[in-house]
Amino acid sequence: MNKVLKLGALAAASALVLAGCAANEEPAAETTGAGSSNTEASVELSGTLNGSGASSMAAGQEAWIAAFQIANPGVTVNYDPTGSGTGRAQFMEGATSFTGSDSYWNEEELAGSFPSCEAGTLPWEFPIWISPIAVIFNLDGISTLNMDGATVAGIFAGEIKMWNDAAIAASNPGVSLPELAITAVHRSDESGTSKNFTDYLSAVAPNVWTVGAIEAWPAEFGGEGAQGTSGVVSAVTGGNGTIGYADASRAGDLGLVSVKVGDEFVGYSAEAAAAVVDASPVVEGRESFDLATKIDRNTTASGAYPIVLVSYLMGCNDYADDAQAELVRAWASFLVSEEGQNAAATSAGSAPISATLREKAQSIIDAIK
């Protein structure tokens, strides 16, 4: 499937590069957001930038690459959606200049070496891709339900088995819930979506969801497995009384669960997803250019939606190859810019990062050497 994606991306990219002949007549200044890189806009960039990593943001990367290459016809950007772990490993082998990853650098990795960077320097990272995870269900005639974290955890742990369970009914006065068995659908492949969803469950209901944040579903919790986001969506759509979790952009017409945050029930939205990232603390003891964020799933911040997948962009603070530094600066500036974030939101359904986060990220980018 990756091959198909790559071919598609290649075809799209080459078409856009051809189209770029006309597009580069315009001044390239708009391509970068607020920041010092604006001053370099008149300089024609050229070269090849290789990256790899999380497949969750593959669709976003495609959109970014297409737009970036129109604005900078001399630059070729490649992004190989190999998976986060492989992406980080390839960066540490010096094979790539930037990485997309669903999880931030762990301590062990930071103690290792980074051949793309000047010896002894550490990489930066900041959230670039916020993807709300929707809890979707298929029940005739019901389009939204309110649930607190413990109820969601109970359903996915196999403890709440019927739709007319008292725990569900309690938060949904006036909704007539059918006497129907619940089929909880989870991902059968390892995925960052599962990891973030179960991280939420274990944070809000540690007594119900006892196994922590996991990528592979524990067999004792039962439920139904399905391959990939589309597999989960089609299983939920195809069944009756099914519930699952998937990238919010793929929820379609399915019923949506609003989860309890503080005293209110919040449905997913782009703003609510970005809000939880802002409300979460940065991991302590890291460099100033390391915005590793521990998402606060228990947040009580008003209007924040805590079930999100956050992916990071990673690169060197000080590249061994200065030409790469220049390319990465332009590329990363475009990604965090409003234009870049909106491009990903339109084409891939991610939630644009907040202005606060953009400012912080831009100052990290400006410092890349």
Next chain:
Amino acid sequence: MTDVRPKAVRRLGDVVFANLAFFAGVSILATLATVAAFLFAQSVPAFTGPEIAAAEDGFLAYVFPFVFGTVYASVIALIIATPLAIGIALYISHFANRRFAQILGYAVDLLAAIPSVVYGLWGILVLAPFLNPTFMWLNENLGWIPFFSGQVSATGRTMLTVGIVLAIMVLPIMAALIREVFLQTPTLHEEAALALGATRWEMIKMAVLPFGRPGIISAAMLGLGRSLGETMAVAMVLSPAAVINFAVLTSTNSNTIAANIALQFPEAGGNYSNLLIATGLVLFGITMVVNMIARWIISRRAEFSGAN
């Protein structure tokens, strides 16, 4: 081995052709050897490296449910496919008129040309919803049989659905092979049976089936080999879990080795990927054992075959 034939004159063409044929034969062995070597070499870190979270109870405990799922799905597929394949082969070789038999033969061969990912999509979107009412009925009325017990899946993506999809996938190769064997039945045997007053069914029972038995067995083993290794369709259709479950109508099904590798490998890091390759080695072993058993059965039954 002693060569009793007289030395032939060897021309350039003979030498070239003999070497080409030799190379073709050896390349099979070489490929097999490199695959085995790769599996062995890549499996080692799974046992020597740091402990893997997915297999905290050891490798055997990790792989066993998948071994069970692999064999179980394939056995279900064979139970469904073998009688069907024999029926199709008999109909084409002995019942249908020649022209219709030809068309039917082509149609069966066409089934083999459908990519497994298409079977997977068809399994999810068409077959599973179609079968689900039947599953409910089976569970309600025959739920006392352990195989049909448990909470019926709401989506139909169960072991039985996978078995049926696999059966359809292995059907063409089995039917084609069995048909060929049935067509080889000596006409004298058939005519002798008919002359003794046998009906057509009795003739088939007395002449065709005994003659074709080794062919049926090797066809079944070929089908088994294909269904053991089928990846895409299983990964898409099955609702898997790492458990051993005999019930075929529930959402909790034992995954197969191949599907598990396909599902987990893309996001596997460190020596977890080695662990998955080690399960691939186990699958390699299973298919090898299956093939050896098949060879053994065929050689043991050799006296039934041929025009004896």
